[in-house]
Amino acid sequence: MISRRDLLKLSSLAALAAPLPAFVRDLGAPDYKIDIAPTTLDLAPRHRLNTTAYNGQVPGPLLRLKENQPVTIEVANHTDRPEVVHWHGLFIPPNVDGAMEEGTPPIPPNSTALYAFTPRPSGFRWYHTHTMAMNDLTRAQYSGQHGFLMVEPRDDPARYDQEFFLALHDWAGYLLASDDGAMNPSYAVATINGKAMGFGEPLRVKQGQRILLHVLNSSPTEVHWIALAGHSFRVVALDGNPVPTPRPVPMLRLAPAERVCAVVEMINPGVWVLGEVRKHVQALGMAIVVEYENKSGPARWEQPSELIWNYEQFAAAQPADSLSESPIVVPLVLESKFRGHGAMEAWTINGNSYPNASVAPLIQGRRYRLQFINNSLDDHPLHLHRHSFELRSLGTPLAAAPDAPRKDIRGIIKDVLLVDSQTRAEVEFTADNPGATLFHCHQQNHMDLGFMMLLHYA
16 A cells, blocks of 8 residues: 555655546545535525536635645546646646646546645635636636635734635626627626625624735636725735735726735724725626624725726836846737637637647746737736746837837736736746646636647757
């Protein structure tokens, strides 16, 4: 009988079995268990939805892991289709990262798999399905398959009195025609933590407390703007990574898959609304009540006058010293392909859709600069698996001259970046995690229709 410790060593702390072999089942209880199964979700009094979820709840259970401490997670697939779980934001091998394109084996229907890995880096991550939906707007990220993942450092001094995890999600998707006849998803319901405004429990706080909010946008396609009436957010981390310059802001913007950690000083007693800034989206349910102790009455909302957000305000005050070695520049031109009236658009990277899109293999240890050249009319939340990147320049209009000066940004580390339509952005990363690495747009409809590319190491 092989021991659990020996198995982890032999597999370099990364193993996946589907279905699970008997010798693995006998190694002892896993640290966590996740059941993927159909469930009925009550979003609001008049909105009951059949979906797929983790452990019968939305969001799935909060997984608290320790950085650099091996963990095993047993996943049982109780659906009638293959599934896979992606551990978003972790630096782990491709066979357990949770993307079939990278080589993670799918979990067959009515089968069980074991994910074993050593989580790093510390910070607010998340886990979710990484499957295709195509025209079925009940599957993949349109479903309830998402959950919070917090990787804690070994020494985590608390500087807050309470913390809350909040997931923004859109439900009951349907296709709506745009001006040119191409179809895009739209939604009938929007929630925070699976509940529409007034249907879930409020966030209960006390005057004088410091509240740490971990906010995730798990929406399949939508960008969301969030404000807390009567209060401001002090942003301390983006995508789980501490920012060089924490700042107070009146609202948060989160593209699909982005996370923001922010501290709120509870210094304005009352009953308030935390919700979507855009009125029509808040009306779909995306809001939650924040209730001070010994306060009651209707929740109060104060409408911001304008949408305000930019990444640069959290960057380092002074540029870092330039690296001794110039990065290898990789241009990535992003474009759409009209597929006809009544169909969603297809997508290309450098003229090709997945699986034909490619670039030269990465050289381990080298620094790379990815140039995102967004020729399309859509904004794109771009995600790089198994690595993080540093923002270097943002929002340069494509009409600007190639040699026009660009503001140099330093110190903001992320794994998702929203690149505006008709602009260029640049990020840098070090190729320090060998293996197949997926790059894609985190909009489900874009990923489904070709907006993916595998990066390979030489």
